[in-house]
Amino acid sequence: MSAVETVEVALADRSYAIRVGAGLIDRAGEELADLLAGRKAVVVADETVAGLHLPALVRGLTGVARSVDALTVPAGESAKSMDGLADLLDRMLALGIDRRTVVIALGGGVTGDLAGFAAAVALRGLDFVQIPTTLLAQVDSSVGGKTGVNTRHGKNLVGAFHQPRRVLIDTAVLDTLPRRELLAGYAEVVKYGAIGDLEFFQWLEANGRRLLDGDADARRHAIVVSCRAKAAVVAADERETAGGPRALLNFGHTFGHALEAMAGYDGSLLHGEGVAAGMVLAARLSARLGPCTGQDAERLAAHLSAVGLPTGLDQVDAGRHWTAEHLIGHMVKDKKALDGRIVFVLLERLGHAVVRGDVDRAAVSALLDRPRAA
Numbered sequence: 001m002s003a004v005e006t007v008e009v010a011l012a013d014r015s016y017a018i019r020v021g022a023g024l025i026d027r028a029g030e031e032l033a034d035l036l037a038g039r040k041a042v043v044v045a046d047e048t049v050a051g052l053h054l055p056a057l058v059r060g061l062t063g064v065a066r067s068v069d070a071l072t073v074p075a076g077e078s079a080k081s082m083d084g085l086a087d088l089l090d091r092m093l094a095l096g097i098d099r100r101t102v103v104i105a106l107g108g109g110v111t112g113d114l115a116g117f118a119a120a121v122a123l124r125g126l127d128f129v130q131i132p133t134t135l136l137a138q139v140d141s142s143v144g145g146k147t148g149v150n151t152r153h154g155k156n157l158v159g160a161f162h163q164p165r166r167v168l169i170d171t172a173v174l175d176t177l178p179r180r181e182l183l184a185g186y187a188e189v190v191k192y193g194a195i196g197d198l199e200f201f202q203w204l205e206a207n208g209r210r211l212l213d214g215d216a217d218a219r220r221h222a223i224v225v226s227c228r229a230k231a232a233v234v235a236a237d238e239r240e241t242a243g244g245p246r247a248l249l250n251f252g253h254t255f256g257h258a259l260e261a262m263a264g265y266d267g268s269l270l271h272g273e274g275v276a277a278g279m280v281l282a283a284r285l286s287a288r289l290g291p292c293t294g295q296d297a298e299r300l301a302a303h304l305s306a307v308g309l310p311t312g313l314d315q316v317d318a319g320r321h322w323t324a325e326h327l328i329g330h331m332v333k334d335k336k337a338l339d340g341r342i343v344f345v346l347l348e349r350l351g352h353a354v355v356r357g358d359v360d361r362a363a364v365s366a367l368l369d370r371p372r373a374a
């Protein structure tokens, strides 16, 4: 067992530890003994993750928690829906949960967002633990307490802030993650460099491939740096207040969520892929508006493209020709929008992002408009 690092999320009496190390799922009983003693545990995992990593977790928790039940949900973004939530809550209630039950989300961001939201509303709020198994969930979604589901009106439009009591990041589980999913998570890693840490961005330019090719030290470093960055922002602005720093974590998401909504949450466009293309669109918009330079925007695009992530509309809409009007129609429903004004996270320069609510709609249309093939 390699060393375990701890990153603290400082939120007064709701503070919690993020534990990062290889093999933590096997040691989950020991890691969670203080939280689970005498309490029921309900593990929620998607069907794919359940087949790979649930037995080890259940083995570790048996004898530590008073009882351990497991519920599975379908794999993929479509599970993160109002219907998916209702079904999960129904099955949790059927297990006879009580207010001391601890919900454990084992899986990617979909499972964490869905099970976390179920924990937030079941019996008006249960403790929950995140055990993220995708790179995306390990560097982003398991930390910070945003939980929720998608609706036909858009991404994450129903949800709650509900912080986990602990986050256990077992870096070894990334060995079973498909390459496309690893890359999608890498987009959120790049995000931290782009919005606030040029040195980390430079490190990723030099070491990103190593990380993607399975180098354990590179993975661990990127996960710890990302978790530290996210923990600091969440501690400063837990609930994403207007003008507060948490909105910076939404870099690439105003465009990205619109792209995902257009794709229909059917697996044809992963969240991280939408974020990658969205970050490039946001960076290019930043360069059009200044003071960000075109070189900075293209440097970001070049790195994402070099590792194999999409950087343009043509790469994500797969011939479906989404128009500026379609995309803007989704962007006005973004949670950051106020009084019908779309709020963007833009780059002042690579490594420094800002929130802007004064962007001219015509500039956004001009960026998104593409000549239609004859």
Ligand SMILES: NC(=O)c1ccc[n+]([C@@H]2O[C@H](COP(=O)([O-])OP(=O)(O)OC[C@H]3O[C@@H](n4cnc5c(N)ncnc54)[C@H](O)[C@@H]3O)[C@@H](O)[C@H]2O)c1
Residues within 6 Å of the ligand: 046, 047, 048, 049, 052, 075, 076, 077, 080, 107, 108, 109, 110, 111, 113, 133, 134, 135, 136, 137, 140, 141, 142, 143, 144, 145, 146, 147, 156, 173, 174, 175, 176, 177, 178, 181, 184, 185, 270, 271, 272
């Ligand atoms: N709450 C937040 O702060 C936050 C942050 C970022 C993203 N998100 C949300 O997270 C979701 C995307 O999460 P995701 O990219 O983790 O997707 P995901 O949860 O759908 O997982 C991706 C796929 O990988 C499989 N998988 C997971 N772990 C595996 C493993 N170790 N080995 C093999 N297969 C594995 C899953 O079964 C699934 O098919 C989106 O809904 C996004 O909106 C939330």
Ligand SMILES: O=C(O)C(=O)C[C@@H](O)[C@H](O)[C@H](O)COP(=O)(O)O
Residues within 6 Å of the ligand: 140, 144, 146, 155, 156, 188, 240, 246, 247, 249, 250, 253, 335
């Ligand atoms: O934690 C945050 O805050 C983020 O914005 C992280 C994002 O990567 C994540 O996709 C989040 O779910 C988006 O939040 P939303 O409020 O725009 O739905």
Ligand SMILES: [Zn+2]
Residues within 6 Å of the ligand: 140, 188, 253, 271, 275
């Ligand atoms: Zn995201």
